[in-house]
Amino acid sequence: MIHPTAVVDPGAEVDSDVEIGPHAVVAADVRIHTGTTIGPHATIDQYTTIGPDCQIFQHAAIGGVPQALKFKGEKTTVKIGRGTIIREFVTIHRGTEFGGGMTEVGEENFLMAYTHVAHDCFTGRNVIFANAASLGGHIRVGDHATLGAFVAVHQFVRIGDYAFIGGMTGVTKDIPPYVLASGTPRASLRGMNAVGLKRHHFSAETILTLKRAYRILFRLGLTLNEAIERVSAEVDQRPEVVSLIDFIKSSERGITR
Numbered sequence: 686m687i688h689p690t691a692v693v694d695p696g697a698e699v700d701s702d703v704e705i706g707p708h709a710v711v712a713a714d715v716r717i718h719t720g721t722t723i724g725p726h727a728t729i730d731q732y733t734t735i736g737p738d739c740q741i742f743q744h745a746a747i748g749g750v751p752q753a754l755k756f757k758g759e760k761t762t763v764k765i766g767r768g769t770i771i772r773e774f775v776t777i778h779r780g781t782e783f784g785g786g787m788t789e790v791g792e793e794n795f796l797m798a799y800t801h802v803a804h805d806c807f808t809g810r811n812v813i814f815a816n817a818a819s820l821g822g823h824i825r826v827g828d829h830a831t832l833g834a835f836v837a838v839h840q841f842v843r844i845g846d847y848a849f850i851g852g853m854t855g856v857t858k859d860i861p862p863y864v865l866a867s868g869t870p871r872a873s874l875r876g877m878n879a880v881g882l883k884r885h886h887f888s889a890e891t892i893l894t895l896k897r898a899y900r901i902l903f904r905l906g907l908t909l910n911e912a913i914e915r916v917s918a919e920v921d922q923r924p925e926v927v928s929l930i931d932f933i934k935s936s937e938r939g940i941t942r
Contacts, residue, residue: 751804
């Protein structure tokens with residue numbers, strides 16, 4: 686299952702059914718689980734763990750040293766979750782000691798060509814990155830979020846569950862869950878991600894309730910504290926509404942509005 690031109694370090698742990706293509710390079714201290722395929726010319730660097738049933742396409746580079754001036758060569762890691770698809774020329778860098786030590790891409794993510802995931806980032810389940818979407822360091826992306834082509838996300842930003850960010854958008858502040866955002870050079874909110882929520886089987890009542898909360902939070906010209914008080918008083922406190930409010934309250938970079 687390993688092409689004769691591939692270079693696999695004896696210190697790598699590779700399950701017996703893993704496929705490794707021509708001229709791929711797998712370094713020491715790498716763990717690749719069952720059912721995964723590594724394409725031609727892909728590079729899997731040291732301290733990387735790739736879960737089962739992943740697809741790594743040609744020229745992807747996973748586990749490279751982070752682009753961080755404070756990094757001094759310490760042992761840090763990359764973890765790729767089960768069933769994730771990583772397309773051509775994707776780059777994913779190791780964590781840093783000062784940022785927690787790990788970069789983690791969650792289960793069943795889809796990273797299209799030229800995506801970049803920088804050091805100490807975390808993505809949830811079923812995240813989609815369109816071509817050339819880029820994450821700076823220390824970013825957290827929630828479950829089922831989608832980033833369009835050429836989206837650029839500033840370091841330390843959070844992107845909430847089920848958020849959808851349109852292509853060519855610059856993201857400098859947190860994007861709440863369940864919303865649409867787009868804009869060049871900086872993101873603005875464009876409403877609820879109603880189509881995405883329907884596709885993920887949210888009920889019509891839940892979507893309507895989230896729309897009511899969104900209108901109070903972002904359309905009435907209130908301060909966030911005033912808006913949160915009104916949502917708490919006037920909107921049905923479904924789990925999704927509570928999640929939205931909790932996300933806003935916990936923001937450190939500020940909320941995109």
